[in-house]
Amino acid sequence: MIDLIYFSWIRERIGKSSESIETRATTIIELIEELKKKDVRYSEVFSDLGSFRVAINQELTNFDASIIEAKEIAFFPPMTGG
Amino acid sequence: MHISVQSEFFDFSKEVENFSSKLDNIGALVTFTGIVRGQKSKNLDYMLIEHYPGMTETQIKLIVEETFKRWKICDALVIHRYGKLEPGEPIMMVATAAQHRKEAFEAAEYLMDYLKSRAPFWKKEVLNGEGNWVGAASGDEAALSRW
Secondary structure (H helix, E strand, C coil): CEEEEECHHHHHHHCCCEEEECCCCCEHHHHHHHHHHHCHHHHHHCCCHHHCEEEECCEEECCCCECCCCCEEEEECCCCCC | CEEEEECCCCCHHHHHHHHHHCCCCCCEEEEEEEECCCHHHHCEEEEEEEECCCHHHHHHHHHHHHHHHHCCEEEEEEEEECEEECCCCEEEEEEEEECCHHHHHHHHHHHHHHHHHHCCEEEEEEECCEEEECCCCHHHHHHHCCC
16 A cells, blocks of 8 residues: 655645555556546646656655655645745 | 744744854854745735645755755754744744855855755645645746756
8 A cells, every 4th residue: 555645736636635545556657647547636637747746755756766665655746945 | 953844933033043042153144034925015815834744854954964065054944834824924944154154145045945946845825815826936946956
């Protein structure tokens, strides 16, 4: 099981802040494709790869990254700290 | 190194006083405070700041550690708030102390540039009862390349 966490407008559009899933995906991009097939909300949210970022186990990463060791994957828009 | 991620209001003058009172033999102290822009400019009701607990603290610590590696600074302070903030309230502050002003200024700027694009915070502005997520400015990511 992997925990998926959503922030900001991604959380609002998917309609939940987190969920636990089983997946056969081995990379972030495969996981995104899998989620997009699940429901139209995911395909809308993840339609533009440039509009969001991803972190595995609380570390910023890229879409090709392996999720084999992932316990927690977070999706969020570009950060706006400061 | 002093890092605080908090919802509570902070008084920046007291924080600066507290930070500087623990320092010895410094020649320069630079501070920056980010404030929720007031109602006069755009009729803002309030601002909501969301963050990623755990990752936020880790990311800020990594940014501050990198700052220590790059500049000869004596100490650094980062306070960043989350939750509901009213116009005029402080959002965050950084302070850097060094022997000389160049190091203190540059370290503070570096901290600000990285906190802006690498610390997992998201801001929502509520204007006339309607919420809008603040997008990253186009120059924010580009600002990192100068370092």
